[in-house]
Amino acid sequence: MKVFVSVDMEGISGLVRWADVTPGSIDFQLNRSLMTADANAAIEGAFNAGATEVVVEENHGVEDLCVLRMDEIDPRCRVVRGAGRPGASTMAGLDDTCDLVMLVGHHARAGSFPGIMAHTISYTEFSLVSLAGTPVGEADFFIRRAGELSVPVGLITGDQIVAEQVANLCPDVEQVILKQALGRQAGDCIPPLRARAMIQEGASRAVQRAMGHELGPYPTSGPYEFEVALRKPANEAMAENLASLNEFELLNDEQVRLVADRIELGFRRVAYLGYARRAGATKY
Ligand SMILES: [Zn+2]
Known part of the structure; x- marks a missing residue:
């Protein structure tokens, strides 16, 4: 069982403001560790439930930012990161050898309210991104990319809004809601130390469901x-x-x-x- 984990920053436990995820801001270095710890919890849960390989890929700042702490990330995984990635950009490590996708620290799509740091790819440039007339977010791209490869999405961690948006397309996804969005930059947060245990349990359940063939890929095709x-x-x-x-x-x-x-x-x-x-x- 090979698991692909996409890690973004806006949905990481405890983070609510743009200042929390922007390089140079007061807590950015600390928040890199929080992000790495949420990722580690998913990795731990995946291995505990029988995953044999975990590939983690960074999604924050599209390709420009490298945020995960490489000195803190679980040494059992591999990490795909950096600018100019081939293929599907921040999904470069997602291919048809993967058996399960996990979305950790993802956020609601542009136009959502509430929705902590809701945006689609670029908050400063885009007010809305629509696919066939329906608003989409980054998670929607991942779900469809995974669907094209016949890989199910088994875990979403973030606020209640992104969880609902993912569950609308993937009804059997494990939803680990780490904060209730109260606006675009405010939330009612579960402290990271408790959130990690929830992520770990959710990741384990997702792997168990995938092994039990309880998760299906999202049916999709172009154009x-x-x-x-x-x-x-x-x-x-x-x-x-x-x-x-x-x-x-x-x-x-x-x-x-x-x-x-x-x-x-x-x-x-x-x-x-x-x-x-x-x-x-x-x-x-
Ligand atoms: Zn991000």
Whole structure:
């Protein structure tokens, strides 16, 4: 049983504000340890229940940030991290050799309220990302990518909003709710020391369910049609960049449409829109 664990930061136990997950802020170094400890709890739970291999991949800051503490992470796992990852970007380690996906520290999608640090890929750039007319978040990309590979999603940890959003697509997912969102930057939190025990138990149950064939992959296939609502109008450079790429269509100065056959390409293309304002940036 090979388990893939995607770790983000906004849904980590105890963290509620953007300042908690932003490099240079007062608690950022401490919070890296909290993130690593939540990941370790999932790894521990997975191995305790019979997993034989665990691959952890960082999702915070798309590819730009390396947040997990490598001196604290469980030495039994492998960690995929860093910029310029091939394939499905922050899902580079997720392939069809994986048997189960766990989403640790994930957050609600853009447009959610409440929802602790709710956003989709880029809070500063996008106000909403829709797939076939329905708002989606990062967890929705992971669920579909896993679905394309016939891998079930067995665990979500974060606030009650992301848990509900994941459970809507994956009804048998283990929901470990570590904080109740009270707004976008406020929450009623279970202290990390207790939260870790909950994550560990949830991860063990997820592995047991996967072994018992109680979890099914989310049925999905392309093409995927996305619309991205920009927070501010496209600048000249962005309009020029997008005009040179056939796969993007600027519907108006705040709305971009794109189609992708596979979800990994959809993820890369949406993420690219987060830096498409730079003059000459046409590679993603
Ligand atoms: Zn993040």
